[in-house]
Amino acid sequence: xxxxxxxxxxxxxxxHISIIxxxxxxxxxxxxxxxxxxxxxxxxxxxxxxxxxGNVDYISSAGWGIxxxxxxxxxxxxxxxxxxxxxxxxxxxxxxxxxxxxxDVYDKVDEAVGKFETSExxxxxxxxxxxxxxxxxxxVESSRFEDLPQEDKGVVQEQTQQIEIADMGIADKIRHMVKxxxxxxxxxxxxxxxxxxxxxxxxxxxxxxxxxxxxxxxNRSRRYEYATSA
Numbered sequence: 001x002x003x004x005x006x007x008x009x010x011x012x013x014x015x016h017i018s019i020i021x022x023x024x025x026x027x028x029x030x031x032x033x034x035x036x037x038x039x040x041x042x043x044x045x046x047x048x049x050x051x052x053x054g055n056v057d058y059i060s061s062a063g064w065g066i067x068x069x070x071x072x073x074x075x076x077x078x079x080x081x082x083x084x085x086x087x088x089x090x091x092x093x094x095x096x097x098x099x100x101x102x103x104d105v106y107d108k109v110d111e112a113v114g115k116f117e118t119s120e121x122x123x124x125x126x127x128x129x130x131x132x133x134x135x136x137x138x139x140v141e142s143s144r145f146e147d148l149p150q151e152d153k154g155v156v157q158e159q160t161q162q163i164e165i166a167d168m169g170i171a172d173k174i175r176h177m178v179k180x181x182x183x184x185x186x187x188x189x190x191x192x193x194x195x196x197x198x199x200x201x202x203x204x205x206x207x208x209x210x211x212x213x214x215x216x217x218x219n220r221s222r223r224y225e226y227a228t229s230a
Contacts, residue, residue: 004030005055006037011113017048019109023055026063028167035066042070047079050112054085058200059093061167067103080104082112092196093166166199170211173198175226178217182227185220186212 005023010016018041026034041049051067053059067081074081084106086094094100106112165176170193177184177192184192190208193201203211212218217226 004033006033008037008041011050011109012048012117016046017050017113017116018046019050019052019113021052021055025058025060026056027058027060028062031060031062031066034063038066038070042074045077047074047077048116049074049079049081050109050116051081051083052085052109053083053090054087056090057087059090060199061164064094064097064099068099071102080116082106082115084109084112089196089200093199096196165197168198170201170203171215173201174208174211174215174217178223179227182223183220184223186218 003024004026005021007021009019009021011019020034020037020041022034024030038049041047067083071081082104083094085108086105091105094105104112104115106115165173168176173193174189177189177198181188181192186205186208189212190203190205192198193203193208209218217223
């Protein structure tokens with residue numbers, strides 16, 4: 001995967017809003033750059049933050065985890081973190097994980113900046129209350145997985161599984177797919193890899209065939225044998 005580019009600038013009538021511009025991929029190898037930029041702003045007491053993701057093609061669980069883990073402390077300090085300009089592929093995963101219940105999203109940087117300023121001017125809360133998807137509002141500081149309603153446990157487990165699958169290596173993704181769908185051929189596997197569930201993994205048809213051969217799953221009988229024995 002490509003690297004990451006991170007830069008920061010200020011905006012707003014009082015230069016009190018920080019904009020983090022990110023480009024490339026946000027995964028386990030690059031997320032530390034974004035985390036450092038965010039931590040630097042928080043240490044400076046800057047809690048009005050806009051993250052411009054217009055040039056980001058992929059975000060793994062490591063990237064989403066940075067936003068989710070920091071949002072509580074940001075809002076406790078009277079601020080908020082808003083995401084802008086997500087490309088369709090990134091937004092699809094964001095919505096699938098139901099993070100739109102937690103984080104605000106805007107099409108343009110100016111819209112997010114304007115929301116900060118109008119909320120302040122009107123004396124309204126800058127941030128919305130954090131709630132778990134499909135449930136009554138729950139205070140984050142006191143919620144634990146075992147205390148959640150059964151319906152919410154299912155949502156959390158589904159989201160966790162989605163992230164785990166998307167973060168697998170190529171070989172593990174193919175094994176997982178073959179285990180569930182041994183009838184899939186190399187073309188179908190190629191197409192499914194480039195889906196939200198598998199983290200939009202792009203591979204050429206010949207590359208998929210080569211990986212299947214390496215895994216000794218390059219014919220249907222072997223795939224069925226693997227699926228029934230795994």
